Amino acid sequence: MAAKKGAAKKVGAKKGVAQKGAAKKAVSKKVATKKGVTKKSVTKKAPAKKAVAIKDKYSKTQILTEIAENTGLSRMQVSSVLEELGILVERHIKKRSCGEFTLPGLLKIVTKKKPAQKARKGVPNPFKPGELMDVPAKPASIQVKVRPLKKLKEFAAS
Numbered sequence: 001m002a003a004k005k006g007a008a009k010k011v012g013a014k015k016g017v018a019q020k021g022a023a024k025k026a027v028s029k030k031v032a033t034k035k036g037v038t039k040k041s042v043t044k045k046a047p048a049k050k051a052v053a054i055k056d057k058y059s060k061t062q063i064l065t066e067i068a069e070n071t072g073l074s075r076m077q078v079s080s081v082l083e084e085l086g087i088l089v090e091r092h093i094k095k096r097s098c099g100e101f102t103l104p105g106l107l108k109i110v111t112k113k114k115p116a117q118k119a120r121k122g123v124p125n126p127f128k129p130g131e132l133m134d135v136p137a138k139p140a141s142i143q144v145k146v147r148p149l150k151k152l153k154e155f156a157a158s
Contacts, residue, residue: 051155064078064079064082088101089101089109092109093109093111093144099111099112102149103149104149105149105150105151105152106148106149106151106152107146107147107148107149107152108146108147108149109144109145109146109147110144110145110146110147111142111143111144111145112142112143112145113140113141113142113143114140114141114142114143115140116137116138116139116140117137117138118137119134119135119136119137120134120135121134121135122134123135
């Protein structure tokens with residue numbers, strides 16, 4: 001009988017372990033469902049802000065004020081950001097630099113070296129047929145081109 005009691009105790013002990021394991025699994029399932037709910041609420045995006053067309057051209061002061069109001073920064077902070085952007089463009093465009101600057105999605109500034117042109121004599125005048133003219137020499141120069149990118153083109157189209 002002692003053997004039966006010991007076996008009964010072992011069976012009871014196993015049942016207790018099984019019940020505790022089931023309770024732990026249930027708890028972990030609840031936690032998993034709670035995490036799933038929070039993830040769904042976090043991933044929702046705020047609706048895009050509708051851009052209103054501006055009728056008159058803004059001055060520098062109006063631009064700084066508008067950006068300051070919309071971002072929550074002070075006018076001085078916005079001014080310093082724009083100044084730093086100007087310095088950054090200068091460092092990209094000046095001599096012995098890469099010669100390209102991209103404001104992502106909006107515009108791309110590219111420099112192109114134009115070689116010097118020699119003076120030419122006796123060239124036909126395109127404005128007065130039959131007359132010859134002299135074209136003066138042109139020194140080498142650097143041409144700056146600003147290209148619109150996708151977002152800027154979309155802004156103009158909408």
